[in-house]
Amino acid sequence: DQQVKQNSPSLSVQEGRISILNCDYTNSMFDYFLWYKKYPAEGPTFLISISSIKDKNEDGRFTVFLNKSAKHLSLHIVPSQPGDSAVYFCAASLQGAQKLVFGQGTRLTINP
Amino acid sequence: NAGVTQTPKFQVLKTGQSMTLQCAQDMNHEYMSWYRQDPGMGLRLIHYSVGAGITDQGEVPNGYNVSRSTTEDFPLRLLSAAPSQTSVYFCASGRLGNTIYFGEGSWLTVV
Numbered sequence: 001d002q003q004v005k006q007n008s009p010s011l012s013v014q015e016g017r018i019s020i021l022n023c024d025y026t027n028s029m030f031d032y033f034l035w036y037k038k039y040p041a042e043g044p045t046f047l048i049s050i051s052s053i054k055d056k057n058e059d060g061r062f063t064v065f066l067n068k069s070a071k072h073l074s075l076h077i078v079p080s081q082p083g084d085s086a087v088y089f090c091a092a093s094l095q096g097a098q099k100l101v102f103g104q105g106t107r108l109t110i111n112p
Numbered sequence: 113n114a115g116v117t118q119t120p121k122f123q124v125l126k127t128g129q130s131m132t133l134q135c136a137q138d139m140n141h142e143y144m145s146w147y148r149q150d151p152g153m154g155l156r157l158i159h160y161s162v163g164a165g166i167t168d169q170g171e172v173p174n175g176y177n178v179s180r181s182t183t184e185d186f187p188l189r190l191l192s193a194a195p196s197q198t199s200v201y202f203c204a205s206g207r208l209g210n211t212i213y214f215g216e217g218s219w220l221t222v223v
Binding site: 004006009034036041042043044045046049089091095098099100101102103104105 | 116143145147152153154155156157160170171202204206208209210211212213214215216217
């Protein structure tokens with residue numbers, strides 16, 4: 001049973017517009033959530049995180065929203081840039097930011 | 113990904129062969145872990161360690177062994193490789209309780 005799900009395998013967005021990536025989870029005990037970005041042939045790169053005691057965290061163009069009642073989080077990228085084209089993984093943890101459980105990933109393509 | 117080094121980058125093994133994937137970090141991180149990534153799936157935790165001499169199993173530990181004799185190194189051993197172990201392997205490290213950082217990956221094919 002997959003505890004973290006990213007139901008959209010791919011997303012295409014025009015440059016300059018907002019990209020919204022979604023993630024759902026089933027385990028209400030998760031206490032920390034993270035987003036990683038991955039380019040081909042490279043390891044995942046940490047992007048942004050949020051603790052379960054918060055509902056929003058912002059870092060530059062990236063904002064993560066957490067809705068605990070819906071067990072849903074989302075990553076907003078504004079404005080989207082061509083360099084944002086990558087696979088984005090949502091991850092959740094029961095122990096701070098470690099022992100991560102990952103979603104399947106969403107491939108984001110930013111079109112010029 | 114700076115600071116977490118994985119070797120080799122690519123490896124082809126025959127079924128039944130053994131090998132070790134190496135992982136080293138120079139950031140004095142207590143926590144180290146191994147993940148595998150398969151097509152259409154997210155990364156899955158194989159084994160992890162919270163310090164030298166301490167290891168534990170993750171979600172998919174079968175067929176893999178680990179040890180942590182030093183803070184810097186966390187090798188992953190395949191004792192008898194199987195085609196089902198064809199995957200991309202990522203090592204990660206971090207301070208206890210903090211964000212973990214990944215290496216660049218090791219592509220393993222078992223034929």
